[in-house]
Amino acid sequence: MSNERKPEELQQSLELIRNKLLPKLPASVKQKINPEVEKLEELFLNTRSPRFAVVGRRGAGKSTLINAIFQKEVAKVGSVVAETERASWHTFKDEKNETLMEVLDTRGFGEGSSERFALSEEDAWQEAIQDTYPDAILFLVKAKEVDSRITEDIKQLKSLQSLILEKHDYRPPIVGVVTQVDELDPIYDSDPPFTSEKNDAIHLAVSHVNKMLKKEFQDIPKVIPVCAYLAFKNGEIVYDRRYNIETLTDYLLDQLPGNTWMEWARITQGKKIQTRIAKTVGKSASTIAAGVGAQPIPLADLPIITSIQISMVAAIAYISGRKFNRKTLLEFFTAMGANVGTALAFRQLSRSVSKFVFPVAGNAISGTLAATATWGLCKAAILYFIEKRPAIEAKEAYDFNQEKPLD
Template sequence: MSRQALLSVYDKLAALLEKLPGSLQEPVLRELEPIKEIFLRQRAPRVCVFGENAIELPALINALAGRAVLHAPILRGPWTPVQGSGTVDWADLRGSGSLSGGPADIYLLVATSSFSASDAHRTAEVLAAATPREGGGAAGLAVLTLGDAGDNARVLSALAETQASGAVLFSTHLPHSGLDHGFTTVSRSALGDRLCEYIPEESQLEMARFFSARGAQARLAGTVLKSFGAVAGIIGVQPIPLADFPILLTLQMFMVALIIHVSGREFSLRLAGEFAASLGVGFGAGLVFRETARAAVKILPVWGHMISGGVAGAGTYALGRAAIAYFIEGKRVLRLSHSRKLRKPLPSPGP
């Protein structure tokens, strides 16, 4: 879902919220502010790579993305957007060159057992000349060694002899064979989680999507869940006529769409339908709400059965929690009957 599409859906939601009593609009919009911060201000993170020239950068980026996303070398200096499940801007400063087009959000030093003192001094030179990030402060250095723990220790030892050692945020190592055979999902996710800790908030979503960083994705989806659950609770406890139904329905559908987006997938009726089926929500019942949902935001209308006055907040929270488990955590979702009793769990979607 592009930023423009997100903005369009958000505008439709805001138009519906204008139908609420004036006393409700301010607290509702306040709860939705974190959503604007994460999704409407999102941008691609900028990762500047340096280290050994012998490492094939396209092979590394493809291995980190978990699939082939880059088929040619990137230019030295300017940012090159690379789109996988998310989009990351990469720049190559190995050997020579200087950044152009904006400061880095984080520097990634990629090294092997061949990492030399000259490589370490080049790293220090780049960091010393770095332009501060927007909002102040220089980007830090993440060290990725392609080798074993001993190789990683030798790289850090070489950096310790330079001014670059003070900029190191964290270091980790992955097998060199990953350049040819790919890294495991767990290792890619762990690296993405660490990178997300040190970059600006508005760039974390795309980084988490690109690396399939499950920890960061769950945290961002949790913010979505908290905001939408609070908004539904505010609306649900008010004695509003039936006009509140399309508002609550739209909130729930928008929430699920955002969680799907955080997971690295693009929202589709098929995905929403699979999730609805995993909850045991019959499409026959969904048809009752189809026209209302179309008028609201034109996203699959299957959540209306969970809306019920004062339990709107709890129902929305339960729905969002199930969506996080299904799309991000890869867990089985407990199937719900129309009487809301738990049935047997259904399998979650494949990777």
């Protein structure tokens, strides 16, 4: 992610906490806050696009799955002959032409004659991963062909994983994907949600792939059944028969390094993913605010906590895919009934006053109030930016969550 795409306020706040605040904190408080700062730095300051390898036999639906995840026609679908000679990185870019996701698409396992392809499969892989490597490998098996030469394919899959380990000292996780489940019997039951009879057939296919993978791999996280069929006309989706794609994209979040989460949320446009990341940000921000607020320095923490809260809201707006600018922030805080420069500051001022009135216990009270206020803003921002709920609902959530613990 380029600097111009990062919420500037968040970057500045993290630098302030890292360089100015943490060195002055007691060791016990520093140990609690530092992991949360590191988590936010990984999410936002070191962000890059996620990378996948998509492998399987021709006809398993590699390009179709890529298009389904992108929700755009970005990969050419070959229906007659193998279209992919060299392994190639497909990229999805935003309106500024910056890469959000990279997918390594290879020609199908066991396909392609020497007359068509000069490179062997292993040579093609070597060429593709010379400078970079996938964060995870998606192993695609067509639902109606789970018994077809799968042992041979899994050995090739293991070779690819081993090659990446040897070249980059990284063992990418493997996720099995059973594709085209809509073609299983009964054939007339082709549109999800499926009947129990179709679901039984899907379960059998998934169980078989899972059993075969476990013979070679001890760390297979999951096998997920999908239908990825989309029809496009003039670049627009005109028919959508996707099944379980959101389950797949949600699950892949756990297989990806934290510094890819932001772009994964933006490209998949999944509310579950966006909400999960937003809550991660909110919990870290609340923990930091609690630690800062509990320090016995009246008023000195006011700009830091305010900055943390503003930055958190800016991050959630960014996660939601909103075009980020200061107007976006003002829009939210105005909807909450607060002006960033006045009401929010007064709320923080009242926290600090408790330190004068209760010199010892006031620190704990202040820290708790800082955490609950920050968490309340997080919940409100999720409703407003991600759920796109009316401002009044977001404000009610903020008011309600002032007294609620983190959940």
